[in-house]
Amino acid sequence: MTRMFLGRFKFLSLLLLLFNPIAAFAFDPRQVVISVAPFAAGTVGNEEVGKRTSTILNLQIWQTLRIPTTPEGRNTKGVVTWDFDSRPPTTFLEAERYAAAQTDQEPAIVLWGRAWHYGSGVIVESFLSIRPGDVSKPYGSDLLSAKLSDGTTFSVGIPRRQIDFEPIILKSEIMPELSEPAGLKLYKSSKGDETEGFVGDYFKALEQGPDSAKVVLPNGTQGWIRLPSLSRERSEVVDFSGGIVRILRSDWSGATQLFQRVATNAHAPTAVKVDSYLYLAIAAANSGGDPAPWLRKAYDLNPYSKTILEYLCMDQLRQLAQRTSDKQDQEARIRALTELVRQGKPLYSANDPWFVSLKKYLQLAD
Amino acid sequence: MSKSQEKIAAFAFGVVFVIVLIVLAISFPNPTPFQYTTFRIILALAAGGVAVMIPGFLNFKVATWLRAGGALAVFAIVYFKSPAQLTGVNVSDASAPRQISIALHRPGADAECPRLPASAQIKITRVQDGSAFPPLNIVAGCKATLAVSASTTGLAKLALTGASPYELLKPDATYQLDTTSWEPSVTDTPRMHLLVTLFSYTGQCENLQRVFDTFQTILRSKAQSLRSLFATTDHRYDYLSSVNVIPTGQTLNMSPAEIRTYWQDNGALEILSGLCIGRPDGDVMRSSIFSGPLSGSLPEPLVADLKISETEFATTRDIYTAAMLYALAREAQSRELEQDIVISYLSRAHDVAFQIKGDTGKALVVAIEASLTIAGAPTNLSQ
Numbered sequence A: 001m002t003r004m005f006l007g008r009f010k011f012l013s014l015l016l017l018l019f020n021p022i023a024a025f026a027f028d029p030r031q032v033v034i035s036v037a038p039f040a041a042g043t044v045g046n047e048e049v050g051k052r053t054s055t056i057l058n059l060q061i062w063q064t065l066r067i068p069t070t071p072e073g074r075n076t077k078g079v080v081t082w083d084f085d086s087r088p089p090t091t092f093l094e095a096e097r098y099a100a101a102q103t104d105q106e107p108a109i110v111l112w113g114r115a116w117h118y119g120s121g122v123i124v125e126s127f128l129s130i131r132p133g134d135v136s137k138p139y140g141s142d143l144l145s146a147k148l149s150d151g152t153t154f155s156v157g158i159p160r161r162q163i164d165f166e167p168i169i170l171k172s173e174i175m176p177e178l179s180e181p182a183g184l185k186l187y188k189s190s191k192g193d194e195t196e197g198f199v200g201d202y203f204k205a206l207e208q209g210p211d212s213a214k215v216v217l218p219n220g221t222q223g224w225i226r227l228p229s230l231s232r233e234r235s236e237v238v239d240f241s242g243g244i245v246r247i248l249r250s251d252w253s254g255a256t257q258l259f260q261r262v263a264t265n266a267h268a269p270t271a272v273k274v275d276s277y278l279y280l281a282i283a284a285a286n287s288g289g290d291p292a293p294w295l296r297k298a299y300d301l302n303p304y305s306k307t308i309l310e311y312l313c314m315d316q317l318r319q320l321a322q323r324t325s326d327k328q329d330q331e332a333r334i335r336a337l338t339e340l341v342r343q344g345k346p347l348y349s350a351n352d353p354w355f356v357s358l359k360k361y362l363q364l365a366d
Numbered sequence B: 001m002s003k004s005q006e007k008i009a010a011f012a013f014g015v016v017f018v019i020v021l022i023v024l025a026i027s028f029p030n031p032t033p034f035q036y037t038t039f040r041i042i043l044a045l046a047a048g049g050v051a052v053m054i055p056g057f058l059n060f061k062v063a064t065w066l067r068a069g070g071a072l073a074v075f076a077i078v079y080f081k082s083p084a085q086l087t088g089v090n091v092s093d094a095s096a097p098r099q100i101s102i103a104l105h106r107p108g109a110d111a112e113c114p115r116l117p118a119s120a121q122i123k124i125t126r127v128q129d130g131s132a133f134p135p136l137n138i139v140a141g142c143k144a145t146l147a148v149s150a151s152t153t154g155l156a157k158l159a160l161t162g163a164s165p166y167e168l169l170k171p172d173a174t175y176q177l178d179t180t181s182w183e184p185s186v187t188d189t190p191r192m193h194l195l196v197t198l199f200s201y202t203g204q205c206e207n208l209q210r211v212f213d214t215f216q217t218i219l220r221s222k223a224q225s226l227r228s229l230f231a232t233t234d235h236r237y238d239y240l241s242s243v244n245v246i247p248t249g250q251t252l253n254m255s256p257a258e259i260r261t262y263w264q265d266n267g268a269l270e271i272l273s274g275l276c277i278g279r280p281d282g283d284v285m286r287s288s289i290f291s292g293p294l295s296g297s298l299p300e301p302l303v304a305d306l307k308i309s310e311t312e313f314a315t316t317r318d319i320y321t322a323a324m325l326y327a328l329a330r331e332a333q334s335r336e337l338e339q340d341i342v343i344s345y346l347s348r349a350h351d352v353a354f355q356i357k358g359d360t361g362k363a364l365v366v367a368i369e370a371s372l373t374i375a376g377a378p379t380n381l382s383q
Helices: A002-006 A047-064 A092-100 A228-232 A236-248 A252-263 A270-286 A292-301 A306-322 A327-343 A353-362 B003-027 B033-051 B070-081 B083-087 B208-225 B235-242 B256-265 B310-334 B339-353 B359-375
Strands: A012-015 A031-036 A077-082 A109-118 A121-130 A144-147 A153-156 A162-164 A185-187 A195-198 A204-208 A212-216 A222-226 B059-062 B066-069 B097-103 B121-126 B143-149 B155-161 B174-176 B195-200 B244-251 B268-277 B284-290 B302-307
Touching: A031 A047, A031 A236, A047 A077, A047 A109, A047 A121, A047 A236, A092 A109, A092 A121, A109 A236, A109 B208, A109 B310, A121 A236, A121 B310, A144 A270, A144 A306, A153 A306, A153 A353, A162 A270, A236 A252, A236 A270, A252 A270, A270 A292, A270 A306, A270 B339, A292 A306, A306 A327, A306 A353, A327 A353, B003 B033, B033 B070, B066 B070, B195 B208, B208 B244, B208 B268, B208 B284, B208 B310, B256 B268, B268 B310, B284 B310, B302 B310, B302 B359, B310 B339, B310 B359, B339 B359
Parallel strands: A031 A077, A031 A109, B195 B244, B195 B268
Antiparallel strands: A012 A077, A109 A121, A121 A162, A144 A153, A185 A195, A185 A222, A204 A212, A212 A222, B059 B066, B097 B143, B121 B155, B155 B174, B268 B284, B284 B302
8 A cells, every 4th residue: 555655656546445445455355456557659659649548548447437236346446556667568468467566456457558650540459458366266257156956066257358459549639638647637626627736646536427526635635537528438448348347346237337338339349249248148147137138149249159158058057056947947958058068069179177067967978 | 464564554553543533523523521532542543553654754752751753753743732723623621621600590581599498409411421410509599500621512401309399490401511501490380380471561652661560560469469369278279379470571572383382381371461552542551361271262362452541450450360360270270170279260250350341351251151161160059
């Protein structure tokens, strides 16, 4: 925590802390930290553009954070950090190294990328790394679970941990005066012009509005920051990243809002849309809804994905685990599951541990 | 034997061997040091034999240690004065050492040193007689020096030992022994086609070099991130880390047949070349993607006109990505990798190609779907 107050020269952090007091900044497994790394310059001379892009995305993701409505989500907090002193990562491996070096608030998620001059404009490529952490039980690997009558448990989690988005065309009118979040003006009210200086390296949100946010500084000063153009120019990169944070905080309704925006965004790549449908299925299943329509949409987009096959099987397994249906219905589900595993055989390896377990449960021979 | 008979025998011996030596001189214009010494001795003996029949008296003296007369003097003159030198051929340095510098490198214009293991050695054999030079140790990860005599000629073949996972890219290639440097290419993915060979783009566009550099960086970025598209825990995909973009630093100037041979010889996944065309509504880069036998049902080359505009950047990137994944699927198929690996590449390629507008996108989708059918991908899972 101390290092956060050392100022922008060391490690800068922008925080939304809506449940715990500022003093509780020590590592907490119930804290979802996303770090926006400095964006690399795809071509020489783009360094400032890379930095500005990073700032914009950082604040936009920060705007998506909120208090989860679920009981389990209320005990969590979401944190967005930035670090302009580190070397910009240019590969997923470098992003992992960047994240591991963030010792104060080691992020579970890293958004990184690069900015290019191309044609007559600037475009931004963004990548998201969702770190597995503990290898034996990767972070977010059991977002959907089913415990069957014989005690066997199946689960599925984060569909993909390394995501690349479609390039964004950077519009010059977005916050031209701002090079980093610490430079935001602190207003005394949400509408007036009177200011109280700048927010500095560390601030937390008390209330998020569409174009402004009420924040509190470490010395207790409260005020408003204004981000009008940011909320109108939100890309699927921000919605997807914010959605992941909400999923990991068990904010199912909040995640649904953001992933629906991604799934209906014509600009989003197919693979990102498929992931969004899978997250929508997770949110639906965990909030008592039916995940099947979302899975169907994912399958329609890509009928050749092993991950979607796993989710389809998982849906059947969850219904089997509910044990509310009669025996005939259970047998029908087993048959359907068996058929799925048989038909989908070309999509998975004979040694795939998840399908090996499932075949063992179904007593299927290779 | 009478004295005259001895003279005749010596003369006959001399004539025969002079003739033999003329034949040898024509057959071996560049003798090795050993051959040259042997020829010199026999020539000296033959000359001495011929001198037996020549009248007159001849005395020959070398410093203070040799004094000879008659036939023996002729022998001494021929042996010690090296008449072959008089022809201008520098045979007196035949046994002097000469060095051939060997620099192993990865393919491409970058000539990156591959950092071979310390146990690596190069074995060199002459093509002509199969004789071997002493094995050479590799220093600084990729360098070695072969010492030969100045007159050494002919061809040699190389072999790498103790260098795993590296192997010579062209193990059957031969190298001239009368040069001073060899630059053999090595690869850590032998018999795989994982290199995207990028020939320089040509044309008249204003920012050609910048556009080319951007294309190169896009390709490199894609190549480097291919491994991350597939489960990190599944090590069957680890070889994707070796996919690399190799700029040749030259423009492509080959016939289709030559391109195929180049593709085969250089472990290429794809060969790319391009032409920038200036148009009133903006420059267009015409990219040609050659995948050799991996092109399947795609046209060879796959030609894409890509407008150099920020709004077209995504399409440009997607075409390269989809084409690379498709080629990887075909490459995996050619090496008989598991069915699910092939399908996973095609599935990813399908994801990307699906959103490419225009004829190139359609051609890619059709080719990918045909390959998915061939690979046995399920067409309709019952749900």
